[in-house]
Amino acid sequence: xxxxxxxxxxAAIAALLxxxxxxxxxxxxxxxxxxxxxxxxxxxxxxxxxxxxRRDGLHVAWEAWNFCNEVGREAPxxxxxxxxxxxxxxxxxxxxxxxxxxxxxxxxxxxxxLRAGDPLPGSPANITDVDLYAAAKELYLGDRCQVxxxxxxxxxxxxxxxxxxxxxxxAICPENGRPARPFxxxxxxPCPGGAGCMNQPLVFHxxxxxxATGRRLRGGLFGTYDLDAADLGSKEVSYYSxxxxxxxxxxxxxxxxxxxxxxxxxWLMLYLRSDATKGFSGGYHYDTRGMTKMVPESxxxxxxxxxxxxxxxxxNSQFYLMDMGSCWKNDGRPCDGDTATDVTRYSEMIIxxxxxxxxxxxxxxxxxxxxxxxxxTRVHRTDAARFPYAAYHxxxxxxxxxxxxxxxxxxxxxxNPQPQExxxxxxxPVWGEFGYPTAKGQGWIGDPRTWELDVGALSQALYFxxxxxxxxxxxxxxxxxxxxxxxxxxxxxxxxTLSGFDIVVPEDCVGSSQGGPLVPEFLILCDxxxxxxxxxxxxxxxxxxxxxxxxxxxxxxxxxxxxAGEHLVGGRELAEIPDPAxxxxxxxxxxxxxxxxGGGDRLDHDGAAPALGAVDGEQREASxxxxxxxxxxxxxxxxxQREEQLDHGCGGxxxxxxxxxxxRRRRRxxxxxxxxxxxxxxxxxxxxxxxxxxxxSSRRIHNGRLLEAVLGxxxx
Numbered sequence: 001x002x003x004x005x006x007x008x009x010x011a012a013i014a015a016l017l018x019x020x021x022x023x024x025x026x027x028x029x030x031x032x033x034x035x036x037x038x039x040x041x042x043x044x045x046x047x048x049x050x051x052x053x054r055r056d057g058l059h060v061a062w063e064a065w066n067f068c069n070e071v072g073r074e075a076p077x078x079x080x081x082x083x084x085x086x087x088x089x090x091x092x093x094x095x096x097x098x099x100x101x102x103x104x105x106x107x108x109x110x111x112x113x114l115r116a117g118d119p120l121p122g123s124p125a126n127i128t129d130v131d132l133y134a135a136a137k138e139l140y141l142g143d144r145c146q147v148x149x150x151x152x153x154x155x156x157x158x159x160x161x162x163x164x165x166x167x168x169x170x171a172i173c174p175e176n177g178r179p180a181r182p183f184x185x186x187x188x189x190p191c192p193g194g195a196g197c198m199n200q201p202l203v204f205h206x207x208x209x210x211x212a213t214g215r216r217l218r219g220g221l222f223g224t225y226d227l228d229a230a231d232l233g234s235k236e237v238s239y240y241s242x243x244x245x246x247x248x249x250x251x252x253x254x255x256x257x258x259x260x261x262x263x264x265x266x267w268l269m270l271y272l273r274s275d276a277t278k279g280f281s282g283g284y285h286y287d288t289r290g291m292t293k294m295v296p297e298s299x300x301x302x303x304x305x306x307x308x309x310x311x312x313x314x315x316n317s318q319f320y321l322m323d324m325g326s327c328w329k330n331d332g333r334p335c336d337g338d339t340a341t342d343v344t345r346y347s348e349m350i351i352x353x354x355x356x357x358x359x360x361x362x363x364x365x366x367x368x369x370x371x372x373x374x375x376x377t378r379v380h381r382t383d384a385a386r387f388p389y390a391a392y393h394x395x396x397x398x399x400x401x402x403x404x405x406x407x408x409x410x411x412x413x414x415x416n417p418q419p420q421e422x423x424x425x426x427x428x429p430v431w432g433e434f435g436y437p438t439a440k441g442q443g444w445i446g447d448p449r450t451w452e453l454d455v456g457a458l459s460q461a462l463y464f465x466x467x468x469x470x471x472x473x474x475x476x477x478x479x480x481x482x483x484x485x486x487x488x489x490x491x492x493x494x495x496x497t498l499s500g501f502d503i504v505v506p507e508d509c510v511g512s513s514q515g516g517p518l519v520p521e522f523l524i525l526c527d528x529x530x531x532x533x534x535x536x537x538x539x540x541x542x543x544x545x546x547x548x549x550x551x552x553x554x555x556x557x558x559x560x561x562x563x564a565g566e567h568l569v570g571g572r573e574l575a576e577i578p579d580p581a582x583x584x585x586x587x588x589x590x591x592x593x594x595x596x597x598g599g600g601d602r603l604d605h606d607g608a609a610p611a612l613g614a615v616d617g618e619q620r621e622a623s624x625x626x627x628x629x630x631x632x633x634x635x636x637x638x639x640x641q642r643e644e645q646l647d648h649g650c651g652g653x654x655x656x657x658x659x660x661x662x663x664r665r666r667r668r669x670x671x672x673x674x675x676x677x678x679x680x681x682x683x684x685x686x687x688x689x690x691x692x693x694x695x696x697s698s699r700r701i702h703n704g705r706l707l708e709a710v711l712g713x714x715x716x
Contacts, residue, residue: 043506043507044302044504044505044506044507045504045505045506045507045510046502046503046504047292047293047294047295047296047301047503047504047505048154048274048291048292048293048501048502048503049147049149049153049154049155049277049291049293050154050157050291051502052252052304052500052501052502053157053252053253053255053499053500053501053502054251054252054253056089056217056246056248056249057086057087057088057089058085058086058087058157058208058217058219058244058246058253059084059085059086059087059145059147059154059155059156059157059291060084060085060086060156060157060158060159060244061082061083061084061085061086061138061141061145061155061156061157061158061159061289062081062082062083062084062158062159062160062161062203062221062242063081063082063134063138063158063159063160063161064081064160064161064162064163064200064201064203065081065160065161065162065163065283066162066163066172066173066198066199066200067162067163067164067165067166067172067173067189067198067414067415068166068172068173068174068414068415068416068417069162069283069284069285069415069416069417070131070173070417071130071131071133071134071200072130072131072172072198072199072200073130073196073198073199073200074115074116074130074200075199075200075201075202075203075227076227077202078113078115078200078201078202078203079112079113079114079115080114080115080116080130080133080134080137081134081161081200081201081203082134082137082138082141083107083112083141083203083205083221084106084107084111084112084141084144084145084156085105085107085205085207085208085219085221086105086106086107086141086144086145086155086156087103087104087105087106087208088103088104088106089101089102089103089104089248090102090104100214101210101214101248103208103209103210103217105207105208106144106145107141107144107145109205109207111140111141111144112205114137114140115133116128116129116130116133116134117133120133120136120137120140121140122140122143123136123140135286135287138286138288138289139287139289141155141156141289142155142156142277142289145289149293151293151294151510152277152278152293152294153277153293154277154290154291154292154293155277155289155290155291156289156290156291157272157273157274157290157291157501158272158273158274158275158290158291159221159242159270159271159272159273160269160270160271160272160273160481160483161201161240161268161269161270162268162269162270162485163198163199163200163201163225163265163267163268164190164265164266164267164268164269164415164485164487164488165189165190165191165192165193165197165198165265165267166189166190166191166198166414166415167185167191167194167195167196167197167198168182168183168184168185168186168189168191169182169183169184169185169195170182170195170198172198173414173415174339174414174417174418175399175413175414176340176398176399176400176413176418176419177338177339177340177341177342177400177417177418177419178339178340180413180414187488189414190266190267190488192263192264192265192266193264197264199225199227201223201224201225201238201240202223202224202225202227202229203221203223204221204222204223205220205221206218206219206220206221206222206243207219208244210248214248215247215248216245216246216247216248217244217245217246217247217248218243218244218245219243219244220241220242220243220244220256221241221242222239222240222241222242223239223240223241224237224238224239224240225238225262225264225265225268226238226262226264226265235260235262235491236262236263237260237262238260238261238262238264238265238268239258239259239260239262240257240258240259240260240268240270241256241257241258242255242256242257242258242270242272243255243256244256252499252500253499254497254498254499255272255497255498255499256495256496256497257270257272257483257494257495257496257497257498258493258494258495259313259484259486259493259494259495260492260493260494261486261489261490261491261492261493262490262491263490263491266486266488266489266490267485267486267487267488267489268485268486269483269484269485269486270483270484270494271320271323271481271482271483271484272481272482272483272498272501273290273479273480273481274290274291274292274479274480274481274501274503275288275289275290275291275292275478275479276288276290276292276295276478276479277289277290277291277292277293279295279478280327280335280337280342280478281325281478281479282323282324282325282326282327282344282346282477282478282479282481283325283344283346283416283417283420283479284479285335285337285339285342285417285418288478290479292478292480292503294505294510295476295477295478296455296456296476296477296480296503296505297456297474297475297476297477298456298457298459298460298475298476298477299456299457299459299460299461300456300505300506300509301455301456301477301503301504301505302435302452302453302454302455302456302503302504303322303451303452303453303455303480303501303502303503303504304450304451304452304453304500304501304502304503304504305322305450305451305453305482305498305499305500305501305502306448306449306450306451306498306499306500307321307443307448307449307451307482307496307497307498308448308496308497309351309443309444309445309448309494309495309496310445310495310496310497311445311493311494311495311496312352312354312444312445312494313352313484313486313489313492313493313494314354314486314489314492314493315352315354315355315489316486316487316488316489316492317352317354317484317485317486317487317489317492317494318348318350318352318355318393318424318484318485318486318487319350319351319352319483319484319494319496320348320349320350320351320481320482320483320484320485321349321350321351321436321437321443321451321453321482322348322349322436322453322455322480322481322482323346323347323348323349323479323480323481323482323483324346324347324348324455324459324477324479324480325344325345325346325477325478325479325480325481326344326345326475326476326477326478326479327342327343327344327345327418327478328342328343328345328473328474328475329341329342329343329473330343330398330400330401330402330465330466330467330470331466331467331470332466332467332470332471332472332473332474333473334473334474334476335418339417339418340400340418341400341418342418342419343398343400343418343419343420343421344416344418344419344420344421345420345421345464345475346420346421346422346423347422347423347424347425347458347459347462348422348423348424348425349425349426349427349431349436349437350393350424350425350426351426351427351437351442351443351444352444353427353440353441353444355393355426356393357389357390357391357392357393357426358392358393358394359381359389359390359392359393359394359395360389361384361387361389364381364382364407365406365407365408365409366392366394366395366409367381367387367389367392367395368381368392368395368423368462368463369381369405369463370463371387371388371391371430371463372461372462372463373430373461374433374434374457374461388428388430390426390428391425391426391428391430391431392423392424392425392426393424393425393426394409394422394424395409395422395423395424395463396408396409396410396411396412396421396422397409397410397411397421397465398410398411398419398420398421398465399411399413399419399420400419401419401421401465401467402467403467403468404465421464421465423462423463423464426440427439427440427441427442431458434453434454434455434457434458434461435451435452435453435454436453436458450500455477455480456505459475459477460475480503482498482501483496484496
């Protein structure tokens, strides 16, 4: 019976494994390798709802945040600081038989003017808390703008405004996600107007409309933070504007941005973002809406954008060619809304040539502990001969990092609802292999460019803190944006245009939602069990003679077992699934030593890894009872699968190149240094390793000694 279970799935697995030799792996270590990076020119597909901003029917929204990404207080006479301009085009024919077009708006002025306490259509009760109301209003506007699509619907691009003033005496913003105490105002945190300096802006919206020719679309918004302003053209008054224009039926949308600081509002931010369509986005701890219908995962995505900087905003303008934002806890788990333990992760490429490198050999506390080159070479910041200090503006550790490598600078504790970690880059030759600028001035004033940035590979190489001994986080980037943060400048003005924004992922990394061919993401080793990773599912293809009826559902450590039964694999149903491996014995010894993610001291691991052991006798009965108890759990997993397609990315259990413990453990267990992203060697190894031969018809694992799987004529 045991062999029949394997044989029943052997054909499906062999067919899937047939892709392995022909397709590149999603590698993350030892070098930073992505799908299509072997020169084969693999196809990419867009992860956003409006690829390249070319859709005539524009969907754009705006949000305004105070210093800690909340509302705090609504501006007088304004609605809650969320709004949207989403429309469709109706086609017709005039009396002369010529085509006509009509803009049909999905969001009304009344919708945009809703403020805390106003009933939200569809909401069971009025919300009076201004922070919660803004979050609920964003969801409401998202419903109005939502477009059905595959693998998930999408809503809008997001214009983000942020006021950098912080009234430290009011203790409005939490400190590293926890309640803060008042403290005296400092120059680091401006509040020139005193109480009330953290106000939301006045927002004036020009709804998108066709011009007199009927062939060009134009809309926008503008405003100021100076609530008593009489002249928006005065340099004494803060100002922002975003306009968008497009020729009907051709080209793409061009977004024209302006931002001006003033004496009372010297620290302002303006970005255009592509946020996830659900879940948390960068710096936002409420359920979000956005344009990114497939959340990209390191290392497998790129960003394309055309940028022209007209005015830079002065020496303190941190102009971001690319700002990536995500959220995961210090132990590698995804964020869950607990602001005391969630950590916002940011990395930004600043292209203002006046931005210096604070990271130097004499100020290593401003540098990340490690730099990883694309070939996988890692250099510690104390290696003065090889560490590229000039590639970094600054690095700061999250305020709740319990084992940050010293010396370090801790990030500002107040400008996010939770702790944050920030890694800011400046142009340098080391970034050229990722498509980023290599010298100061590239992409700056007078040098407009269309960029193709390998953000996925870069984000995989960058150092981010994790607690020692924890599994590496999945780096899923829920926010990608372009714009500037002008820091404490009384009279500064920035101006730029953006177009062609797109996020693309390898086609091989996208699961079929129409039941088409399934392409395995890669093979991984999970505690000595060979796993075939298919979008949204990981199928163990090694099994024991005795244990049946279970499949390892590998998620967050690959240790959860669920009953096999009916099982969906990438949108298809397989009658039976091969079971996990038998007893692993001493495959992972208690006290095996780990390295901290991103380097650091070696720490003892807390005991042996759980074994997926053989079950017989009373253990078998207990296993069967557990399988029955988990039947409902498995059905829920099936129901969740379509939702999970939104953010499965392509990285899977990709291994951070800075985590030396993973690579060392692979070498120790499988006898080879140059392994793939999950530890699968492509060379035949005997003894304590993997045996691979086209002539073998079956392989199996026994006590961690020899890994075998039913592959027929296939090999890996």
